Amino acid sequence: MGLTALAASLTPPPRPVQRNPAATGPAPTPEAVEPQPASAPRTVSARLSETGRPRTVNARTGDTIELDVSGSTPDTVVIDDLAVSEPVDPDSPAQVEIYADMPGSYPVLLLDSGRRIGAVRITRSS
Secondary structure, eight states: OOOHHHHHHSSSOOOOOOOTTOOSSOOOOOOOOOOOOOOOOOEEEEESSSSSSSSSEEEETTTTTEEEEOOOSSSEEEEGGGGGEEEEEETTTTEEEOOOSOOOEEEEEEETTEEEEEEEEEEEOO
């Protein structure tokens, strides 16, 4: 025990840890960072018409797209790559609902007349 006391008296005291002289006060604690939520899904509604100019409807993956398509003669609205086929006539517009899950650009056509009345463009949500 005497040896331990002698060794302790001969050992220099530990040096204090030097801090940045520019820092004032205690070291800041890191703040919790909330993850940014992905874009919230939304409903994108649009009207397309045989008599109007072709229109592009823009959506993001996860969105729901609602199209109201009118025509002056009986026909069928098709969006081939999205497996959409709905009848349309002057008294009954086609109501099309699409879940946007595949990015790309898809033409909206009237089958019998062969007319392109618009397009649906789906981009990846961020």
